[in-house]
Every structure is written in structure tokens, then in C-alpha cells.
Amino acid sequence: MQAFLNQLPVGLSIAAVLLLIALGLTFTFGQMGVINMAHGEFIMAGAYTAYLLQAVVGTAAVPVALPVAFIVAGAMGWLLERLAIRRFYGRPLDTLLLTWGVSLVLQQLARDLFGAPNVQVVAPTWLSGGLPLFGTQIPYARLFILALAVGCVLAIWAYLARSSQGRRMQAVMQNRQLAAIGGINTGRVDQLTFFIGSGLAGIAGVALTLIGPVGPTLGTYYIVDAFLVVVCGGLGRLGGAVLAAFGLGLLNSYAEFWTNASLAKVIVFAVIIAFLQIRPQGLFVLRSRALT
């Protein structure tokens, strides 16, 4: 029982990380059907933004970087959309390959700009230490990430469900041509969607500087997991992504506690395959009348 309680906050904190990195994908993958393999590199860009800002603002880099990284990564996403992705709507699998090429280039670019070795972002002092709970301590950094994830989820939800921009985005995703002849400037909607999705990656990147390495390959460590969250959640379903992130986070933490990290990963994959047997389209399914 103690072990169970101990792992609970661990699972939650893993979930928060998964959720934060997957949120941007709910936008680009879920809303636009773009499988953006360079999402990981936008995360990396966010992390390096914090690193660069550190030279200016010192230990306040993490909080200051949040909005800046959103804009930096967002701008990168916007550029990618303008230069390449807009030729690819309706060919989601092609975007996967295209953006993989982009991700290779961005990684090498980071290596040339910042060097191959990892760099360090110093966390603000108020994020060091942790909250004692169930005999262990939950690091403040994790709580910060959790709060950040919850904040982003709420903001996105409000945006998608309540704003006219969000509705427009959904319309474009569901029927691009119809949206255009309904008077919607689909190009602008695409740009904005990609900007926000990529910007969220930037925010995730800043958060990740608190717990992991900051280097050119940062993105590659998270990208597969992030996609799995989106897949399990159901394409473009915010609620699904949240549930999936928490499900996978908890599963991961308990599986690792009772076995080991390697086996836990394998178990998680196995569970996902089994899960997709039951819910092939993820937790929250977008239903429609097939063929009609």
C-alpha cells in the first residue's frame, strides 16, 4: 500500500510531462492531421530558448522563457507550415516523412549552433526542493509542470470549444474545401493552428529543462511517447489526450516500480496494442456515419 501511494505522485508527474509534450500534437496532429516529427525539435527549441535567456535574466530564465519559447517555437512551426506543410494537406503520412527530414536538419543545426554537448538551464530557487507526501517528496519542479499542463489544457479547451477561431479550425480540419467556400480563410487558420501547436511544444521544452538534458537530441527522447499519448487518446481529442497521458503515466510508474525501466516500456507498448484492440480509435472516438 505504501509502495502504491509512493508511486502515485510519480505516475502523476510522468503523466504531466507526457501531457505537456503531447498537447501541441493534439493541435497539429489532431486538428490538422499533420504528423509532425519535428515536434520534438520544437520542444528542443523551447529548451534552448530558456538556455539563451539565462544569459540575460539569470535564474528567472524558466518563467520568463515560457511566453518567449511559445513564440519562438510557434514561429518555427509557422515557418514550417508556410514553406512546406501547406502543400501536404490530405496526405498525413507524407507529412510524417517530410517533418522527419526537417527534424534531422534542426538537430544538426542545434548541434552546430550550440554544440553537441548538453547545456544547463539553472532552475529558479523556488523550484528546487519539494513537497513531502506519503513519505517521499514531490519535487516542486514536477508540481510546476503539472500546473503548467493543467493550465495549457484549460486554455486549449476554451480556445477550441468556446472561441470562434477554434470552431473555424475544426471546420477547416473537417472539410477544407467546404470551409473555403464557406468564406473561411483556410490558409490563415492553418498558420494559426500550426503556430499554436508548435508554440505549445516550446512551452513543453522550457518545462523539460527542469528535469532532463538540454541538447540537440532532446526531442527524440519524447516524440514516440508523445505520439502514443495522442493515439491512445483519440485523434484530436483533448479529453482523450488528458486521460491517455494519465493512464500511460500511471501505468509506466507502476510497471517500472514492479519490474524495471526497460521492461516497463515494453509493457506499456504491449498494453497499448491490447488497448487499441478494444478501442481502435483511441479513448475518445470521433464517430461519423461511415461512407455517407
Add this chain to the structure above:
Amino acid sequence: MSVNGGGPAAEPLLEIRDLSVVFDGFRALDGVDLTVAKGELRFLIGPNGAGKTTLVDVITGLTRPATGSVRFAGAELVGRREHEIVRMGVGRTFQTSVVFEELTVVENLDLAASFRRPLWSLLRRRKGVSDAVARALEVTGLTDLADSAAGTLSHGQRQWLEIGMLIAQEPRLLLLDEPVAGMSKEERARTGELLTRIAEEHTVIVIEHDMDFLRRHASVVTVLHEGKVLMEGSVDQVRNDPKVREVYLGRAAQPVPGEVG
């Protein structure tokens, strides 16, 4: 195979009993009973949203009913997978036609005609055009377009191709969902002739809103309304039924659009 349809008393090919479909609490079908005899040409009409397409969806395995049974030639269809139902001899078209855009018209038809072949024989290359395909090409008038990709067909041409594919399948029961929608008058007439020809040898259920078409080709009509069978009868009975006029035909039941005076 060609059992020529006898009278209404002929043995039933399709028996639907107490069929209900519920979508998120909304009853799209509500206790539908329907019997179609072998060789019959049955028309299914009803207001938009009455549940006609849903009924076809259930018969063909696309939608699971909440309750009820669909028996085809004595076998239960509910619970079977779509392709199994097709293999039992039930074919359908779709309200919005779906064809394989990258394949040519012939290839579309050929695939439709080939499902009974053993899988390994599919590994051989198609040589020439089989009889079933040739017939489908001829009756749909798509011979000229035989080698164009189906993706380049117009709306109406696609509808023809869909019907052609259905014919090539040689099913025992054909379900046609609004086959003449979007067709010009002459094409409607041609489709009607085609339908009459098919109905000589097959059992057919047609969903259609075009009353002119209905009057020309239908004998027995079933009217669906709000998920229930409102009535069943001849075209005239249906057209003169006040309830049908109210919910379906509208005030001016007589001058139905498309009728030439």
C-alpha cells in the same frame, strides 16, 4: 439462380422483425417490421431523416441495431461483418457514391465481380473483361469511359458506376439508396429501365424521393416515418394517404416536380 418472382405470397427473402436503432438516445429506427419476398421490387420512401438509409445500414452490417433481427434467406444477418453479408448475396449502393478513384472504371467493375474467386486466383492478372463486367459496362453505358480513372467521373457518372458495380456483384438482394438523385430526366428513365430489367431476376429494394420515378416503376411501397413503418401499399394508396401527404409529399401532392404535365 433466376427465380422469377411470383406474387406477394412468394417465400420471403428478407424478414426484418422489431428492428430498433438508437444513436445517443435518439431512436432512428423504432420497431420496424418488413418482409420482402423473393423477386420483389420494393420501394422505400419517407421524409428526410425517417431512417431509410439507417435501415439499409443495418441490413448490410454497417450499423448494429439495439434490438431486432434481420433474416436473409433464413440466415440471421445481425452480428455479421459487412463483407460476409455481401458474400451471402446482399449488395448495396450508397447515397453518396463511393468508387475507387485511382482504378479505372473496368477495374472497379472487375473487383466487384471477382469476390467469389478464391483468393489465390486473384494473384493472376486480369485478362480481358469478364462477362459480368461487360454486361455491367453495357447496361450502365460507361463503355466509352471504361479505361478512365473513376476519380475523373462526374457525380452522375459515379452513380452509374456504383450501380454497375452492384450488378457485377450479382447479388440476390440489391439495396439502392437514391440511385437517380442528381440525374437528368433522360438518365432517370434509363435507370428506371435498367431497374426493371434487374428486378426481373433479382430482389430489389430502392430508396427514392422522386415520385415520378416511383410512379413509373414501383408496385409495392413502404413508407417510413420517424423510424417506424407508416404504411405499406401500392403507389396510389400511398399517394392518396393523408398522413403520407402531410409528412412527406406536402400540400401540393399532385404537381410533383419533374412530372411533365
Add this chain to the structure above:
Amino acid sequence: MTVTLKTVPERPVQRRRPAALARVTEAARSGPGLFVVVALLLLAVAPVALEPFRLNLLAKYLCYAIVALGIGLAWGRGGMLTLGQGVFFGIGGYSMGMYLKLNDAGGELPDFMVWSGVETLPALWAPFRSPAFALAAAVVLPVAIATVLGLLVFRRRVRGAYFAILTQALAAALVILLVGQQGLTGGTNGLTNFFELFGQDLAADGTQRGLYFVVAITLGVLFLFAWQLARSRFGRLLVAVRDAEDRVRFLGYDPAVVKTITFAVAAGMAGIAGALFVPVVGIISPALLGVVPSLEFVVMVAVGGRYALGGAVLGAVLMNYAKTAFSEEFAGGWLYLQGALFILVMTLAPGGVAGLLASARDAVARWRRARPGWAAREAKEAA
């Protein structure tokens, strides 16, 4: 009115490709002449013209080409973007590697087991003493796994991006598993340090040349097989499943079966490629079959041209040749180059090199037809 963006998975995915791409598919139907030319180049010219080191590299590229061929079928024709071909390649490779290790160890424990502290040969290894078993396993295991997996996921209508990501996760999981079971699999090191194959010294130039012929001929045979498959009714059916899977059900076919068969064929090809790869290159390790190599297989196909089977082969040889050549010239820049090349191909020539060639041929044909007198000549020929 066509809907060009269909991301809702349950709707039939009907992509309307640029007309040029449809033509590429057509182009794939021609070309026995080209096949003969390439076969002659590979079998008669290359072994004479290339020194052993280069010939060995070519053999390696051709192994990759076999994998690419399978992907060309599954992805180009069937629309199944498999990001986990490394798994099947690896199973084939490990099957072969296990046999070679046991053969070299002469019934004793393979070297890596000794230093991993394994004392008796694991039961899993025992049957691989038999070369026949190993060769069979290299094909049968990938096919069996792909069949089971395919039936599981395709029956549940998991497709498109879901399938892609799932197979990617599979590759990631297998790598972790292989790395973690060091005593059984050699861990990260994988299996290497092989000495002989069927009594021949693997290092000898003669053996390597022989292996080259085996690889080239295998590729040729598999190519013809894939070609026939693509031209057959089954090939048409596969395209139909790719474009409107749900509609295919109403033609009386089970798309899950069609997809599973194709996926299994692709897996079998990858397995064969893996088994050939090991004696040619002399190593099989998790690094060869993880997420990145699996993606690279797909990249080869995309660059070569996914709509033409020959494109897959071409892409595999071109990409790997470029990789070798560039990394010899400017090591670190390879990533830029690969990335840039790839972005360019995907944006400007989605049909890949084969697509460009087909367009070029079209252009030439148009130009010739435009010349006066052409129509008359054509009419005469037709008569």
C-alpha cells in the same frame, strides 16, 4: 465536390492525387526491358567493375532494397505506412546470426554468452543449430508475427497514422527488449564476429562475391514476385483498400485479410533481407532495426518513388550510396544533406525519382507527338 482533407478516420480516405502521380502508377506497369537492363548491370557488370569492398557495399544496398521493395508494396500500393520494418529485418538477421554464431562456436557457447555469464545454451537458441531451421525462421517468423499483428490491428480497423505510430512503437519496444536481454541476444553489441558460412570463410573475397550473387538474384526474384502481385487483381484490390477501405467491405472482401497478406509479404521480404544482410555485413545489432533505421527504410522508398516498385529499389541503392559517398566526403554534413534532400523530394517530387523519370518520359513523348507527322505515323503503326 471533393473533400481533400479527410482526417476523420472512419470516413473513407479518398485521396485525389495529382494527375502526375496516377501516371506514375501506370508507369510501373511497363518496363520488363528496364528490368533486364538492370539485372544485367547487377549480375554481369558490377561484379567485374567493382573491387571487393565496393561490391560488398553494393550487396548491402541490395539487401536494403529488398526491404524497400516490401515497403513499396505495403505503403505505395496498400497505403500501410509501416515504420517498423526494422523489426522483421532484425528477426531475419538474428535468425541467421544465431545460426552463424552457433556454427562458429562449434556447439559450444557463443562468445558473448560466455562474457555475459550464461552457462547453458538457452532453449531458444538450440534449434538454430540447424541452418535449415534458421533460414526458415528468417522468413516464417516475420511472416507469422506480421500475420498475427496484422489480423489484430487491421480487424479492429486501426489504420493510417495509428498504424504507423503503432509499428514505430513496436520497433522501439523490440530494441529495448533486445538490448535488455544481453545474455540471449548480445545486447547493444548484437551478434558479430562471424567466421564461416556453410563451410566457406566469410571473409574471403570469393565467398563475398558468391553472397553478392545470391543477394542480387534474390532481389530479382522477389521483384518479379512483387511486380506480378501489383499487376494482379490482388494488386488492384490493394489499391482499392488503400483508397476506400470501407467501400471494399461492400464488395465482399475483408480488407483486413488483404492488408494482412500484404503486410506479411513485406515482413517476409524484410526477414529475407535481414538473413542475407548478416553474412554480407557481418553484424546484426539493435541499432540496425530501431525507430531510425525503420524510418530510413521508408525514406529510401519515398525518395526512389513509392508508386513504382522499381522506385523502391532505386531509392534504396541511391540513398545508401549517397550516404556512403557523402559521409566519406563530409562526415557531419550528411544529416543536413539527407534532411534537405528528403524535404526537397517530399515537397517538390512526391513521386520520388521514379516519378521524375516518368514525368520526363511523358514530356519526351509529348514533345515527339507534337512534331509534325507523328500522328500519321502512329496511325500507320496502329493499322
Add this chain to the structure above:
Amino acid sequence: MLSVRGLESGYGRARVLFGVSLDVEPGQLVCVMGRNGVGKTTLLNTIMGVIPATAGTVTFEGRDVTKLKPHERVRLGMGYVPQGHETFPQLSVLGNLLVTLEASPHRDESAIDEALEIFPRLKPLLKRRAGFLSGGQQQQLAIARALVTRPKLLILDEPTEGIQPSIILEIEEAIERLHASGLAVLLVEQYVDLALRMADRFLILDAGHVVHSGSADELRGEEVHRLLAV
């Protein structure tokens, strides 16, 4: 109001339209007819900019719109209901209406009520996902959606396709009412009689060419059938 001159377009290298010209004067109802596959939908799509014109011009209210994007044409007052009753399947019926309303220049919510007055059968369905509607319901929604932008010219591609007879009458009435209130309409319609009853002018298309055009009176009786059966 709408003036099309020498319009040509097609798909890839396949040309479908060959120099089509037509005019819609303010308040006029112009009907395009022709057999399946002659290029009616292609014509409308080219007029709306969904397919680029390879030659010719489209002028709307004196402004050359040939190079404008579809959404820009909508903003100028061209409303389009495409063939095949398309919707945004995951949005509710109300969402479908709102999203076009919000993209329109006027953004006046009462336009939704006006549209619902014309199609009262949509009222109980407002909260339903559009993708789950029946074919006929989707068609009504599609027309209502075009109406909420308060177009000056309404372009309809076979609006009665798949509609129950009573509603065809309602749609017909609605179009007539809109027409009577001064709205210009460009209509593709297969029901000859309906077309003839409503149209001020008509146009018959065959194989991408205009084979006949004129006022409704010129086209009574048998001639229409002769022309359409070419």
C-alpha cells in the same frame, strides 16, 4: 452582376470547360442545365475559385475576381452550395451555421434565425452533429449555411437532390422568395420543369460548351428535351 467570359478549366491536362460565357444580372435567376458529366459542377467550381481558371475571366459586381481565393469571393457576396450535401461532420448543426456566419463580413446573428425560418425542420436538430444527419437534412443545412452569409448571389448545385417532395417544394418556394426579394441566383438543376418555372434565363451545357442559352420563354415545350438529349 456576375459576368463570365470565355472561361476554360479542367483537371490536370484534361480540359472540361471550353470558353463558357454567361451573365447573371442583379435579381436574375439563371439556370444551368445539361446531362451528367458535361461540366456543370466544374463551371460552378471555377466561378467560385475552387478550381483555377486556365483562361477567361469571372467578374462580380464589376470587379475581376478571377484570381481571388474562394473565401475572398464569399466575402464579396457570392454564396455557394456545392453538390453532394456536404457539412462539417463533427460540428453541430448550429456550429455549422455559426462558423460560416463568423467568417462572413456582417456577423449578424439574426441571419441564423432567418435561415432557420426557411428551413424550420433544422430547428430541433440544432444540437445534433451534422455528420449524423440524414442526406436530406444535410442538404437543407448546406443551403442554410450559405444563406447565413447573406450573399448577393446564391450559387446552388442541384439543391433538390435527395430531398423529399414536400421539402423540394419548400426549397423551391424559398428560392423563389429569395429571388423575389432581389437576390440573384445561379442554379444547376436537373428537374427541368422546376428550372423552367423559376428561371429568368437558362443555359444548356454540353461537353463543356454552352450549346444554348436564352430566356425561359424561348425554351418551352419540346425543344428543351431535344437539346438536353443531344
Add this chain to the structure above:
Amino acid sequence: ACGSGTSQTEGGAAGGGAGAGDTIKVGILHSLSGTMAISEVTVKDAEMLAIEEINAAGGVLGKKLEPIVEDGASDWPTFAEKADKLITQDKVATVFGGWTSASRKAMLPVFERRKALLWYPVQYEGLESSPYIFYTGATTNQQIVPALDYLKEEGKKRIFLVGSDYVFPRTANKIIKAYAAANGMEILGEEYTPLGHTEYSTLVNKIVDAKPDAVFNTLNGDSNVAFFKQLKSAGVTAEDTPVMSVSIAEEEVKGIGVDNIAGHLVAWNYYQTTDLPENEAFVKAFKARYGEDRVTSDPMEAGYNAVYLWAEAVKKAGTTEVEAVKKAAAGISLKRPEGTVTIDGENQHLYKTARIGVIEKDGLIREVWNSGEPIKPDPYLKTYSWAGGLS
């Protein structure tokens, strides 16, 4: 910024042209791209420095050295392919290269088959002694065993093992467990994570639960960053629970963040701070060549040494011919930045001095213990009674 990450053949001072007879080609084979580039590029830099220095001093046998640089791309089969290319195509006299054991294992058959020489510069798991490889990094009895000795001396008896899931950590831990059993130490846990793993909260929780005296860390690469960050934010301090690492050198400390790792222990044979005149010269030359902000580390120094050791053997043999060089190499002893190293002719490893260091706030490592004299290499641990059952 790594000075010359993408250069190919950085010629010696004289820039020896293609004219065959006047240069000796040597191969440099490290990962210049991929995940291992981060570490291996630094070793390549050190090796290039040694070549430049030797060339500046007149070369070997009167000829300049001409380095041919190839990229192993962090991919083991590529290492094998490139090794073969260097040997058969470029006909190099010897190759300096490799970092991971996996890359070495992949290259080994190539060198043995072609009877060519590889100089491998990184500490490794032992249990190997190829006649065509010279091992200039530490084997286990020169790094892991002394580290355990040190922990034992410090009274750290309850140990938790953490490692990346591959051959080096697993073999190292096997040795550690054997050592522990013989020396009254207790192993509280043994955990492996995949390479590149970044989520350590569960593992840290297990450590917190087990309350070990020390953690023995064989994690490799980026995982170390995540591990130390998460360890620190869970409240585990170097005072209470020091972590002894064997794969973290000066280069890695920066990326982990000095704050996160200061006070923890490492075991190597060399630090930038090693107080010897030879080292002072090395560090000075290195910084002059590559920049003041660069640091030197154990594998770099071992790579740097490898070039000098080979050059010395060639001089002694009077030829670059492999068998002669091997014979000449046995017993060569040089004063190097880490102290005196001597080639053990029996197994082609080096006698090396073991050093335990603590990571300081400035990111450098201060030596707190050393073995006093170079330890004879014993890759199979034959001289350790407790290691009897290991291989």
C-alpha cells in the same frame, strides 16, 4: 561549438600531399554524427592534436602523419564498414577510434581479419584481449575495482546499482556484485534503463526507499543529466548518498549542471586537474588549439596517448608494418598527462594509475584518492580471487 566537427583530412603542418612516400596515413574513426558524437568528437580532437604535435616535431620515421577521418555515425555496423574502408581502400597504417564497446565489438572482426591495428581509447568492461587492438583506456581493475575499494574504505557498504541497459554497465555490475559478496558489501538494488531514458522519478523513488550508503552509476550519455537533476530535486544529496560514476567526465559535467552533481564522485585515470607537468602542457596545448572554454577528459587523454604510443612503437620498430609495431610496442613506457603508462605486451592494455575524484563547484574534478602507482591491467580479473566465477 566543437572546432572542427566536419573536417575530413586535416593535413599535418606540412600538409602532406597525395605523393605517397612522404606521408603515413592513419585512420581516425569516431562518431561525428548521431548520439555518440557528443563524446567522440572530443576524442577525435585530442587525437588530431597529437598528430599535429608529432608532425610539428618532424613526424614519424621522417614522414608526416596524414589523418583520414571517418564518421562512425553512432552506428556499430558503420564502424565496421568504415574500418574496412580505412584498411583496404585508404591503406592506413593504423586506426584510432571507437568509444562504445558495441562499436569496438563490431570493428574487432574486421581488424583481426585484415590483420590491422586499432587503438581504442575508452574505459570498458574488460573480458577481451584482441591481438589487433591496443586498449589505452582503463579495464575494470583500473577503474571499477579501485572505485569499490574507495567506497569500502569510506565505509559505504550498502550500494545501489544504476546503469544503462547495455553490455558495459551489466558486466560492470556483475563484477561489482562479485566484489561486494567477497567484501561484505550489500547490493540494495540493481536497475537498468534504456539508453536515452529521461524519466527517473520511479528509480529515484526506489533509491530513496532503499536508503543506500552510495549509488554506483554506470549510466551513459544524456540519461545522466535527467538522473542527477531528478535525484537532486527529490532531495537526495551528495553528503548523504554520494553517487560514484564511471562514465561522467569533465565534458559531461557542464551539461548536467554543476549544481546538480557537485560533491558526487567519479572514478577515472585522469582529470584535467591532474597535477603533472605533462598534463599542464597537454591542457595548455589543447586550449590553445580548440579554445579556452574547452575541457580535457580521460578518454580524450587516452586517445591523445594512443597516437604517441603508436608513434613510439613505429619509431622503435623502424616500420609501420603491423606485426613489427605490435612486437615493438610491448613494454613501451611513456610519461603522459595521467602519469607513466606502460604497454603490457601480454594483453595490449596499459598500466594505468586509478584516481577517484570529487566534482567541484567550478565543474572540474578534484582528485581525492589515487592508487599511488600504475596498476597492471587485468582484463579477465585473473588475479582477483573473488572474480573466479566471472568468465
